[in-house]
Amino acid sequence: MSHKTQEPVITKISDLPLEEARWVTLKKIDYVDQVGKARSWEVAQRKTRGKSGVDAVAMGNILLHPSRPASTLLAAVREFKEETGYDCVVKSVSPAQSADPGMTNANMQLVMVEVQLGEGDEEPEQRLEDGEHIQRVIVPIAELYERLVEYSKQERMVVAAKLFHFAAGMEFARTQTYFK
Amino acid sequence: MSHKTQEPVITKISDLPLEEARWVTLKKIDYVDQVGKARSWEVAQRKTRGKSGVDAVAMGNILLHPSRPASTLLAAVREFKEETGYDCVVKSVSPAQSADPGMTNANMQLVMVEVQLGEGDEEPEQRLEDGEHIQRVIVPIAELYERLVEYSKQERMVVAAKLFHFAAGMEFARTQTYFK
Secondary structure, three states, rough: OOOOOOOOOEEEEEEEOOOOOOOOOEEEEEEEEOOEEEEEEEEEEEEOOOOOOEEEEEEEEEEEEEOOEEEEOOOOOOOOOHHHHOOOOHHHHHHOOOOOOOOOOOOOEEEEEEOOOOOOOOOOOOOOOOOOOOOEEEHHHHHHHHHHHHHOOOOOOOOOHHHHHHHHHHHHHHHHHOOO | OOOOOOOOOOEEEEEHHOOOOOOOOEEEEEEEEEOOOEEEEEEEEEOOOOOHOOOOEEEEEEOOOOOOOOOEOOOOOOOOOHHHHOOOEEEEOOOEOOEEEEEEOOOOEEEEEEEOOOOOOOOOOOOOOOOOOOEEEEEHHHHHHHHHHHHHOOOOEEEEHHHHHHHHHHHHHHOOOOOO
């Protein structure tokens, strides 16, 4: 973004009654458990799930450039093209996964995409909606894990758990000695 | 569990007003954004966060056995010893991560642990609380990703996204050709 920007500031946190909530809600699930006992569970739920049955998609992305290391782009990831400006090719689509089981019924899929750049390609323009403030951060894939750990140490920064777990899995596979 | 068990059955799903919810709640966050505009965001929140400031810990675990492949144990993971019966050694603790950003302020840490087994060790006893029905499934680490994809295809099965992302990261590191 080229606007002059500032850190966002929280001005108020208040209880949100169900009848005023537009995007999320709470449900009580009554169930009979594995040994026949009646129990209940509390969950948060998105109100926005559509026909696809999937609440969100995460885009694992690889940027390939003739003379730079294969990299990945950190950005909020619902709308890759709009938010990053890059065209991409889908390489794989995961099954639906439970975003945060126990807490919510929200689910998601992991889509891996590849972006092929040319030597002289300039950074494309983002098309952000009003209120979206998304910074593009490009990180060499080989350095992803250590960069996320570094970010986690900074104030006002928290890394999304799914991204962190993907990076931790990569790091584990690269450094483990349990199997070849 | 040695009890005779059945599949759990949902009997009712109902709205859960804030004043009746014990474990989760909804909050409205008012804030001033990066360009000075007043906005609001709706989040679900756990009511149970303690002094540690961390809502949950995931236990990435490795079972080492003299004559079997290094494996990992799939189980709900808040209380590894109680739920699985295994003693473990902590190998690493991640920074706090955002469990499902946008949806909730819930956070978590990833703790990697190792369990060293002897040749003749029997499977230890689980100590489950009333209402916990946790099945221990041991999977060779090298097969984790493909097993999770298989599970995802089964009815009444959904894989937790953080586990899936860790496995996807491992698989990516093992099969990618972008860097060495």
